[in-house]
Amino acid sequence: MDSLDREVLEHARDWRAAGRGVWLVTVIETWGSAPRPPGALLALRDDGLVVGSVSGGCVEDDLIHRVRTGERVDRPSLVVYGVSKEEAARFGLPCGGTLRLLQEPLLDAGWIGQVLERTGRQELVARTLDLDTGQAALEPAVRGEAFSFDGRKARQVFGPRYRLLMIGAGQLSRVLAEMAKALDFQVYVCDPREEYYTTLAIPDVCWLPGMPDDVVVEFKPDANTAIVALTHDPKLDDMALLEALKSPAFYIGALGSRRNNEARRERLAMFDLSADEIARLHGPIGLHIGSHTPAEIAVAILAEIVSVKNGVAPTQKKAVQADSRSPAAG
Known part of the structure; x- marks a missing residue:
């Protein structure tokens, strides 16, 4: 609701x-x-x-x-x-x-x-x-x-409100959180890195302590949940994705270039994830709108999340030759 x-x-x-x-x-x-x-x-x-x-x-x-x-x-x-x-x-x-x-x-x-x-x-x-x-x-x-x-x-x-769980509390997460709130998402953040979470202060955003994989499990993602991995640290992002891709979350995305996301998929295949589960990953994350700044990247991410939520195919994806551009605008 x-x-x-x-x-x-x-x-x-x-x-x-x-x-x-x-x-x-x-x-x-x-x-x-x-x-x-x-x-x-x-x-x-x-x-x-x-x-x-x-x-x-x-x-x-x-x-x-x-x-x-x-x-x-x-x-x-x-x-x-x-x-x-x-x-x-x-x-x-x-x-x-x-x-x-x-x-x-x-x-x-x-x-x-x-x-x-x-x-x-x-x-x-x-x-x-x-x-x-x-x-x-x-x-x-x-x-x-x-x-x-x-x-x-x-x-x-x-019904329950849509929820957005962000792995990572960097600058992009701060901008994304504010935009997601305007779209009526309940926003949650997980980042075990002290240098990031100690300075996090976003009104009406819930901080979830712990390691990303444990937090995703405890969060109990449902079909009203979107999960985005934004740390650029494979150890943290991949931990969250291993659990998120097995959940009913309607959207799961990860920051990074096309090359980095292909490497991520190869790593994920080494664990107990099926090909269909790995295929659920949106990576590169977001629609391709030529985004470069944190605010533009946040727009691209939310545009894709909303399109999936509303049952509209996210067709504005990055072409192979555009790989050298923004790592987030998919």
Whole structure:
């Protein structure tokens, strides 16, 4: 679950606990160039205070106006914006876009605490709401499952945030950490070298002490985890990769030139890794964008991580003749 959804749920829970009227609004369906995808979430308080987003802003303004003027639904119901081109233009929906929203009064916020607790344990949770009865239930979700609505039941999936584990606490790691946080990754750093970790001070980044192989095992990488080896020290990077490549992590990359990464693959083949596991390694790491500075290399790395996360083939890879360029931009 990304930080925006968590923020929406936390505010909704706290507002309800304080005795305020609260409504959850969820994007059910979109047509055309609607700005927010199905499952996007918003919480609306009885005085018009809002957190989250279901559009570019104009739809939110109308929802606030409805609540402030007394139009407050007492059971789950649907509302559609942008049926005509005129309405689409009025509500800022480009190219005749249309939004179908679910409005739900938050009568009991107990389920929110359960969702936050379970996703905090890296679990996937689904909440199914029956619009006819207003009854809702929580149950385990399956990875890859998305928001769905069949006309009667809406099923919203809440999952753990994506995590990035960096092996190495050098300058590149510092820049990469800040950019990854902006993309809503939970960021962790491991580097047993005292001269690096003693000066590490990045807000909201978790330091994991220990040797890289032990840290990767204890970290329990899952399908929401990316692992990058950035020390340029084979003894440290390879230790982490030996465990990472056997894990379900969705992305595993290593810094270094094409030649160095071929040598790394030969070393890894000497251990208990299969050819398929070694083939999972992204090395050289990152997309080829001609990067040279730490910030440019970080952009290249994150671009590749995001492309893999989103199921888009990372095709902008380094050509063989470009091997003399940046060691990180793959």
